[in-house]
Amino acid sequence: MQTILDVQSLKKYYGKEPNQTKALDGVSFQVIQGEFLGIMGASGSGKTTLLNCLASIIRPTAGSIYLKDKELGRLKESELAHYRGNEIGYLFQNFELIDNLTAKENILLPLSLHKVSERESAERLKLLSNYLDITDVLDKFPSQMSGGQRQRVAAARALILDPHIVFADEPTGALDSKNARILMERLAGMNAVEKTTILMVTHNSYAASFCNRILFIQDGKLFHELRRDHPRETQEDFYQRILRVMSMFAGGEPNVF
Amino acid sequence: MFSKLIARNSRRNRKDSILYFSSMVISIIAFYIILSLSNQNVMLFLKKMESDAVDRLMTLIPVFYVLSLFILFFLVYFAGSIQIERRKHEFGVYLTLGMKRSRLFFMLLLEDLRNNIIALGIALPVAVLLSELISLVTSKIVGLGIIGHQFSLSLPAVVFTVVGFLLVKLPAFVFFSIKVTRKEIGELLSYPPSGIKKQLPNIIYFFSMILGALMLAKAYQLGISGRAWFDRKIMGLTVSLGGLGTILLFYGLRMVIGFFAGTGRRNRKKLHNFNFRQVQEMVIHRSTTVAICSLLIFASLCLFGAGIAISMDATDNIHILDYTFSNKDSYENLDTEQVQEFLEENGMAPLFSNVLGIRVGHPKELHSLSLDNLVEQIERAPLNDARNTLLHNLKNRDDCYLISLSGYNELRQAADLEPFVLEDQEAALYMNRDFLIDEALLNSIIATRPAIRQSGETLTLTGQIESLPIVTDRSITLTFALIVTDTRFESYTGGNYTNYVSAVLDPDFVQEKGLMQAIMETNNALDKMPLAYESYLQSMGRKLFYVVAASYLTIYLALIFLVVANTTIAVLFLMGQRKTHRRYQILVHLGATCETLCESARKQINWYFGLPIAVALINSIFGVLFLFPALLPAASLRTNVGRRVFIAGIVILVLTLIEYIYMSLVKRSSDTFLRTLMIPQRVD
Numbered sequence: 001m002q003t004i005l006d007v008q009s010l011k012k013y014y015g016k017e018p019n020q021t022k023a024l025d026g027v028s029f030q031v032i033q034g035e036f037l038g039i040m041g042a043s044g045s046g047k048t049t050l051l052n053c054l055a056s057i058i059r060p061t062a063g064s065i066y067l068k069d070k071e072l073g074r075l076k077e078s079e080l081a082h083y084r085g086n087e088i089g090y091l092f093q094n095f096e097l098i099d100n101l102t103a104k105e106n107i108l109l110p111l112s113l114h115k116v117s118e119r120e121s122a123e124r125l126k127l128l129s130n131y132l133d134i135t136d137v138l139d140k141f142p143s144q145m146s147g148g149q150r151q152r153v154a155a156a157r158a159l160i161l162d163p164h165i166v167f168a169d170e171p172t173g174a175l176d177s178k179n180a181r182i183l184m185e186r187l188a189g190m191n192a193v194e195k196t197t198i199l200m201v202t203h204n205s206y207a208a209s210f211c212n213r214i215l216f217i218q219d220g221k222l223f224h225e226l227r228r229d230h231p232r233e234t235q236e237d238f239y240q241r242i243l244r245v246m247s248m249f250a251g252g253e254p255n256v257f
Numbered sequence: 258m259f260s261k262l263i264a265r266n267s268r269r270n271r272k273d274s275i276l277y278f279s280s281m282v283i284s285i286i287a288f289y290i291i292l293s294l295s296n297q298n299v300m301l302f303l304k305k306m307e308s309d310a311v312d313r314l315m316t317l318i319p320v321f322y323v324l325s326l327f328i329l330f331f332l333v334y335f336a337g338s339i340q341i342e343r344r345k346h347e348f349g350v351y352l353t354l355g356m357k358r359s360r361l362f363f364m365l366l367l368e369d370l371r372n373n374i375i376a377l378g379i380a381l382p383v384a385v386l387l388s389e390l391i392s393l394v395t396s397k398i399v400g401l402g403i404i405g406h407q408f409s410l411s412l413p414a415v416v417f418t419v420v421g422f423l424l425v426k427l428p429a430f431v432f433f434s435i436k437v438t439r440k441e442i443g444e445l446l447s448y449p450p451s452g453i454k455k456q457l458p459n460i461i462y463f464f465s466m467i468l469g470a471l472m473l474a475k476a477y478q479l480g481i482s483g484r485a486w487f488d489r490k491i492m493g494l495t496v497s498l499g500g501l502g503t504i505l506l507f508y509g510l511r512m513v514i515g516f517f518a519g520t521g522r523r524n525r526k527k528l529h530n531f532n533f534r535q536v537q538e539m540v541i542h543r544s545t546t547v548a549i550c551s552l553l554i555f556a557s558l559c560l561f562g563a564g565i566a567i568s569m570d571a572t573d574n575i576h577i578l579d580y581t582f583s584n585k586d587s588y589e590n591l592d593t594e595q596v597q598e599f600l601e602e603n604g605m606a607p608l609f610s611n612v613l614g615i616r617v618g619h620p621k622e623l624h625s626l627s628l629d630n631l632v633e634q635i636e637r638a639p640l641n642d643a644r645n646t647l648l649h650n651l652k653n654r655d656d657c658y659l660i661s662l663s664g665y666n667e668l669r670q671a672a673d674l675e676p677f678v679l680e681d682q683e684a685a686l687y688m689n690r691d692f693l694i695d696e697a698l699l700n701s702i703i704a705t706r707p708a709i710r711q712s713g714e715t716l717t718l719t720g721q722i723e724s725l726p727i728v729t730d731r732s733i734t735l736t737f738a739l740i741v742t743d744t745r746f747e748s749y750t751g752g753n754y755t756n757y758v759s760a761v762l763d764p765d766f767v768q769e770k771g772l773m774q775a776i777m778e779t780n781n782a783l784d785k786m787p788l789a790y791e792s793y794l795q796s797m798g799r800k801l802f803y804v805v806a807a808s809y810l811t812i813y814l815a816l817i818f819l820v821v822a823n824t825t826i827a828v829l830f831l832m833g834q835r836k837t838h839r840r841y842q843i844l845v846h847l848g849a850t851c852e853t854l855c856e857s858a859r860k861q862i863n864w865y866f867g868l869p870i871a872v873a874l875i876n877s878i879f880g881v882l883f884l885f886p887a888l889l890p891a892a893s894l895r896t897n898v899g900r901r902v903f904i905a906g907i908v909i910l911v912l913t914l915i916e917y918i919y920m921s922l923v924k925r926s927s928d929t930f931l932r933t934l935m936i937p938q939r940v941d
């Protein structure tokens with residue numbers, strides 16, 4: 001199996017010495033092709049910081065990130081922009097659609113940024129909008145859509161250029177449970193059928209139960225890992241296991257297994 | 258602590274809206290310059306000669322002053338409301354932290370006062386210098402020596418400038434502050450949702466555009482027909498059709514832009530679709546404001562054109578003779594030689610390069626002229642306004658003045674023209690330029706050598722229409738005269754004529770002193786002699802006054818309009834950009850580089866400015882056609898296409914320059930803002 005993402009002792013410190021925040025304090029892990037990886041942790045544990053480093057929105061203090069053998073730290077600004085636009089997709093908690101563009105225009109925005117002809121992606125647009133069930137809203141503006149539709153449009157935008165990996169920061173955070181389930185089912189489906197690699201940060205144990213593997217993070221350090229024993233373990237059982245680890249969290253007792 | 262907060266805030270306000278601040282500075286300058294008009298060298302000079310007219314102009318100044326107050330109030334109100342809107346959130350935080358509303362209000366007031374004082378501190382010295390500069394330049398241009406120039410600071414002008422500025426600024430400000438400080442905290446803290454307003458069906462926008470275009474077309478038609486100048490109702494109709502048409506046009510424009518956004522090779526150009534949506538949003542949210550800006554630019558273009566045309570009208574005046582003499586205490590004719598000797602005796606001959614006499618008289622019998630042949634030919638010419646007027650003027654004419662050929666030829670010589678050769682039975686037509694409507698038509702008819710009858714004899718018209726001024730005094734003008742040979746002149750007038758003795762100043766003397774100064778010195782010398790005179794200065798002074806006053810005021814208004822319109826657009830864009838900064842951040846996330854963002858914003862800026870300017874330009878093509886005939890009674894300008902093109906060229910040049918400055922300022926400001934967005938920040 002091919003490794004898509006390789007993170008080595010990543011560190012991100014905010015502020016100067018006396019009151020320094022170690023948001024990430026030596027995180028190392030790998031993501032392989034076609035994996036659906038979840039990252040869980042309490043609020044302030046450094047999840048968003050991690051994703052932002054991976055998406056090259058912020059520069060890490062130390063450590064290295066390799067995406068398909070390319071080290072992010074060595075890329076120039078224009079190469080980073082290309083990386084953000086073409087090689088990764090990003091899904092936000094609050095959708096981040098541009099509110100004066102229609103759904104279709106939002107989805108096609110990455111093409112317009114990277115001068116990809118629309119015809120090339122017409123096929124993919126059709127496929128994605130069918131699969132994510134947003135064909136009806138393509139000509140609507142974000143304000144005319146439901147939250148679930150907005151997030152699925154955002155998902156289509158993240159997937160339109162067929163990135164190597166999709167980063168999702170609490171994509172279900174702003175959705176009700178029904179819409180959260182629909183979104184997770186579609187993402188898991190994309191992962192299963194299209195072999196899309198997904199790295200998702202979440203608070204929600206139910207959302208996490210769709211993943212193949214889950215990393216737990218606390219105070220900027222990885223401290224536990226869960227792997228779903230596919231296909232033997234049902235999603236339900238995996239969910240129960242996640243809940244158990246989560247309750248350990250509260251008790252502050254790592255490594256129960 | 259409190260004063261520190263005020264200082265910091267007001268510094269930041271100035272920085273945040275450098276454009277708004279510089280507009281304040283410009284309005285202060287504008288106030289001072291209009292108020293110090295009476296201190297200008299040219300005006301001081303004219304006051305000596307044309308004191309009545311100058312006084313009448315000075316009574317007009319307050320009107321312009323109040324008018325400027327109103328226009329600038331619009332600017333302050335608009336820019337201020339957006340500025341306050343932008344800081345709403347900050348005020349909400351102050352209130353949440355327990356600041357009293359009265360204290361917040363007080364804080365805003367002090368902040369604003371501080372900024373006002375700084376604006377005055379910068380603008381007043383600049384205004385004084387600028388008005389001195391204008392004074393020097395205009396006096397140089399009109400040939401008034403600048404040796405006697407004295408630095409003049411007009412204290413009343415300063416006082417009224419400050420008063421006017423505060424009069425505009427403070428009420429608007431108090432109004433906003435009260436509005437803001439009355440609001441609920443929650444209202445202040447919440448960000449208003451940006452985004453697409455509710456849209457009506459496209460057909461409505463389509464109709465609004467068509468209706469707007471139709472109204473504009475009707476306004477153009479009414480305007481060009483020229484009827485509006487005679488009928489106040491039609492004038493009102495033209496203006497309201499034009500204004501309303503423009504507003505409707507902009508209201509409907511969203512459809513066209515939406516169409517651009519949605520179609521075309523949208524991914525050939527980076528962010529094509531996004532850019533158009535941004536522009537569309539402006540047209541949707543602020544169509545009326547943009548339309549008004551466009552109208553202001555239009556008005557400004559017309560005024561500029563008019564101002565320049567008027568100022569060029571002065572130089573248009575053919576100037577050959579500097580003095581015309583007459584007897585001080587009798588109506589008897591002067592003899593040319595007599596005057597020449599007289600000047601020599603008094604040592605003034607070197608001042609003049611030429612002394613000449615032109616004989617002008619009436620035929621001794623009344624109603625002795627017949628133009629039938631000429632009139633017939635005019636009747637045959639194609640129907641148009643010029644032909645009709647000409648016909649009307651000449652049809653029933655049975656009388657004319659006569660000019661002797663020898664005198665007129667001396668005049669031609671003084672004007673560096675070839676002398677005119679007339680056979681005994683020939684005559685040339687003389688008409689004053691101001692009454693000459695279609696010179697080309699008349700010349701083409703004269704080329705066929707039509708016959709006319711004078712005192713029972715047939716004369717053939719020949720040559721071209723002549724119209725050199727025969728005396729310096731512009732109040733003596735000959736509408737219609739015949740130039741005939743000296744023998745015919747003698748026989749027709751029966752020796753009863755006036756001899757106008759005129760003189761031309763020595764060109765070297767004029768070169769050295771400047772025309773104004775030269776004439777003034779000669780006047781002083783002539784005053785001591787028993788010779789009455791009329792100098793070119795009197796006629797020129799009248800003209801000059803009209804020109805200086807009219808061009809000064811029109812160009813002044815034009816600049817104010819332009820500044821207000823541009824600042825409004827600039828503020829509209831920059832504030833909109835700040836409000837929607839999230840969109841740019843999303844683009845960064847999707848892989849936009851800083852250059853891409855800046856490029857995109859620059860394109861939007863081009864559209865923001867380009868749309869209203871384009872509409873204003875189209876409007877002004879018709880507007881200028883409408884204005885010129887009314888403003889420029891001189892027929893020469895109406896027919897002189899080259900000069901019109903020249904004026905239009907200057908206007909376009911000025912507009913381009915000003916727009917370029919504004920657009921680069923806004924672009925630079927936008928780039929700076931976008932660069933701050935690139936600095937990594939929290940996304941959630």
Ligand SMILES: Nc1ncnc2c1ncn2[C@@H]1O[C@H](COP(=O)(O)OP(=O)(O)OP(=O)(O)O)[C@@H](O)[C@H]1O
Pocket residue numbers: 014015021022023041042043044045046047048049050938939941
């Ligand atoms: N720009 C910043 N400057 C200073 N400290 C920061 C910055 N961004 C994050 N931090 C700190 O780093 C730590 C990790 O923050 P991060 O946003 O990654 O947490 P998170 O796991 O995403 O939390 P949540 O689940 O609430 O979103 C926090 O203590 C936060 O206060």
Ligand SMILES: [Mg+2]
Pocket residue numbers: 047048049941
């Ligand atoms: Mg987070």
